[in-house]
Amino acid sequence: ETGVTQSPTHLIKTRGQQVTLRCSSQSGHNTVSWYQQALGQGPQFIFQYYREEENGRGNFPPRFSGLQFPNYSSELNVNALELDDSALYLCASSLELEGGYTFGSGTRLTVV
Amino acid sequence: GESVGLHLPTLSVQEGDNSIINCAYSNSASDYFIWYKQESGKGPQFIIDIRSNMDKRQGQRVTVLLNKTVKHLSLQIAATQPGDSAVYFCAENTYTGGFKTIFGAGTRLFVKA
Numbered sequence: 001e002t003g004v005t006q007s008p009t010h011l012i013k014t015r016g017q018q019v020t021l022r023c024s025s026q027s028g029h030n031t032v033s034w035y036q037q038a039l040g041q042g043p044q045f046i047f048q049y050y051r052e053e054e055n056g057r058g059n060f061p062p063r064f065s066g067l068q069f070p071n072y073s074s075e076l077n078v079n080a081l082e083l084d085d086s087a088l089y090l091c092a093s094s095l096e097l098e099g100g101y102t103f104g105s106g107t108r109l110t111v112v
Numbered sequence: 113g114e115s116v117g118l119h120l121p122t123l124s125v126q127e128g129d130n131s132i133i134n135c136a137y138s139n140s141a142s143d144y145f146i147w148y149k150q151e152s153g154k155g156p157q158f159i160i161d162i163r164s165n166m167d168k169r170q171g172q173r174v175t176v177l178l179n180k181t182v183k184h185l186s187l188q189i190a191a192t193q194p195g196d197s198a199v200y201f202c203a204e205n206t207y208t209g210g211f212k213t214i215f216g217a218g219t220r221l222f223v224k225a
Binding site: 004033035041042043044045048055056057058090092097099100101102103104105106 | 144146148153154155156157158161201203210211212213214215216217218
């Protein structure tokens with residue numbers, strides 16, 4: 001098992017730009033979730049994909065979108081970046097819909 | 113509304129003592145609960161989980177208790193060690209209005225040597 005890896009580790013973008021964050025899940029993990037974690041707070045659920053279909057979404061606007069690929073990788077795309085989008089973005093994968101979530105170390109996004 | 117909250121934002125314990133971290137959840141329809149440990153600069157690490165058809169589950173040095181009557185979850189850490197110092201989050205999975213995972217704000221555990 002290689003764990004969950006995220007790239008890049010840090011990123012600085014300008015307000016209004018678009019960003020794509022990437023995640024490579026553990027082999028065989030059919031479920032991937034994305035979270036936004038502001039400093040000093042708990043992770044906020046953005047959405048979850050199961051077998052390449054979105055099966056749950058938190059209270060985030062449509063400019064947050066995602067994809068899951070057959071090779072267990074996934075992407076989080078954020079359009080029209082706002083200053084408040086600055087946060088740690090976490091990816092987590094699990095073998096099935098529930099249980100044993102493994103998190104990556106996150107991508108620190110700063111919007112200026 | 114949906115929320116998972118923690119009673120104690122900061123907990124300080126002596127090495128070797130037992131720690132208890134509490135969590136309240138508001139969605140009675142939630143059916144799966146997880147405790148995570150997050151160290152500085154890292155993603156959350158799965159500690160233990162429990163399903164709503166159970167009221168207790170034990171792992172290595174950790175026990176999770178679920179009281180559905182009062183919608184309360186707790187994590188007990190036996191013989192707390194300095195390496196247990198971290199922020200602990202409870203999380204619940206709910207299917208109300210579609211699948212969601214809701215995290216609490218976290219409790220920081222300090223272990224004094």
